[in-house]
Amino acid sequence: MYKVIIVDDEPIIVEGLKLGIEWANWNCGIAGTASNGLAGLELMRKIKPDILISDISMNNMDGLAMVAAIKSEYPDIEVCLLTGFRNFEYAQQAIKLGVTRFLLKPSKIDELEEAISAMTNNLKQKGNDSSNAEIDSIWSRSDEEENYIYETFIKNHPECDTPEKDRLKCTDANNFILKNALKFIYEHYKLKLSLLDVAEQCFISSWHLSKLLNQYTGRGFFEIVNTIRIDKAKDLLENKNYKIQDVSERVGFQDVTHFCRIFKSYVGKSPSDYRNYGGKGK
Template sequence: MHKVMIIDDEPIIVEGLRRSVAWDKFGCEVVACAYNGAEGRQLIIEHRPDIIFLDICMPEMDGLSMVAALKSEYSDMQIAVLTGFRDFEYAKTAINLGVCRFLLKPSNMDEIEEAIAFMVSRIHDNSNPEDGGRLNENKDSEKPVSEDSFHEKETHEEAAGNFIVRKALEYMGEHYNEKLMLAEVSEKIYVSQWHLSKLLNKETGQNFSELLNGIRVRKAQELLKNPSYRIADVADMVGFGEVNHFSKVFKKINGLSPNEFRNKIS
């Protein structure tokens, strides 16, 4: 049986989907339901569902980041978005990240069942490459569906990875002056620390500490233009608690100490 999860902050939607759909007909069973993104993330880790129905417009949740995280970390997971958010660009981004269906509330049963059937066919396609992947035979195509699906999967994974890295760097750029840890950033964008670390390295060639130090030093360069700030003040303002450590990192990146840099630009 294919494992299904439903994540929506409206209990009536969750119960309606769970009870109204003839899941057995598709070889599926609902293994868990969640009512917010944080709870959903924990249950996904616990149950590793094959299919997810996800509302991406819930309080305190970045829906696109959640989608990107799931498609990057669990690339075979099939996701259908069920939302009342009617925005073409938002829908386009979600589909580019690998969402199978973008369903607007209220959706009728035909739309929901078509989405389930499509996601189940995708699961079979991914798990049975030896049959040529021809669950949906296309006589005009010279390539087997499985090859197309493989390249499509790679494209979605790459898009999801890029999205996650961009979101991580944005968050670091907004919170660089705090005591920022990899665990906090990964939690905000719904991926594991290990996966975020791998993506940052792959996309930028640098680890988390190097990227954060780079952001802090660039901010420090701007602040050093103001002679009223002491070096210790600048170090504290950009998130370095200890001035000697700040000076060491600054010189490693710039080839100049903070004082030398200030003298050069003054």
Template sequence: MYRVVIIDDEPIIVTGLTRMIPWADYGCEVAGAAYDGLEGLSVIRSMRPHIVISDIYMPKMNGLAMAAALKSEFEDMELSLLTGYRDFDLAQEAIRLGVTRYILKPSNMEELQEAVRVMVSNLQRKGITGGKLAEEEGHALPQKESAAGSFTVNRALEYMKENYSHKVTLTDVADNTYVSQWHLSKLLNRHTGKSFSELLNTIRIEEAKKLLADPALRVGDVAEKVGFLDMAHFSRVFKKVTGISANEYRNTIK
């Protein structure tokens, strides 16, 4: 049986989808449900379903980012999104990320069952017959750079650029992009050729180079502004990234 998880912040919709779709007719069973995005991710990682039907706008979650995270972490998962808003651009982006169906609320039963048929057909075509869906961890990542992976990496980089002046950990970024730390680390390396710490240091040093143009700022002030609490650490990283010391760099821009 194909395992299904339903996520929506309206309990009546979760109940309706669970009871009204003849899941057994499609070789499916509802294995779990959740009422917000973070809970949904927890259920999905526990159940590893073949099919997910989720609202795109929910508390504690950016639905599109969640879709990208799921498709990058569980490449073979079939995902359909529900929304009460008609947004053509959003629908296009969802399909580009690998979402099977983008369904407007209120949706009729025929449309929902058509989505289920297509998702089941896709699973069958890929030779997936049942059991828990394999995680990418069990296989390393796909050789190709997927749109979902690129979306997740870009979101991670944006978060790092917005928060570089504070303490930023791999856990923080993984939580913001809705993927596991292991998966995010692999994605970053695959798409950029650099580790998390290398990317964060590069962002911080690029910002430090801009600040060093201001003679009123001491090098120690610059280091603190870009997130380094240890001046010696800043000096080592700056030289490693640029090849020269911060003071030497400052002299080149006078």
């Protein structure tokens, strides 16, 4: 039997979906319900459902971010989104991320039944899915931040050591999560970031984010953070008004000795030598 969870902050909608549909007709059963997006994600990780029916408008979560997180971590799950607003562009984005149906509230029973039928049929055919999205197309080369991230971490990245059979598919949802994670790291590199901090921003588990980063960039989380910090430090070192300790603090290192050690391990020379001799060597 297919496990279904319902996420909606309107109790009357939840009860209507639970009791107004003959779920057994599609070999389905309600495995749980939640009243908001974060609770819904926790429930999903506990139950690992086959089908999710959810309101797209959650006070504590961006709807598309939630969809991307779900489809990235659970690529085989079938998703039907409910919304009270007509937004064709939003619907297009949701469908691109892997949503099967996007229904307007109040939804008619025949619309819901058609959605359930489509989702259960898709579940039967999952073994034939060979989707492979194009990662390069999501990055804007005209945007300075995105171009830096793409050139540094995506283009010609080191080969990851994950066996082929264990690798994640290159899907639009995974690309969406990866882009959001790397942009968040880039924009907050000065802070004392952890993998968990970034994972929570993307609504996925730390384990799943680590796997995504390793596969798509060939680097671990702290290597990505340090690469950005060292690149920023190189720029600051060109200004001789900044002391080495000033540079260290400005790029997020709390200890100048640690900064110098990391800088030398990445660049091959100390910050002082880099300032005096640049990339030419001493």
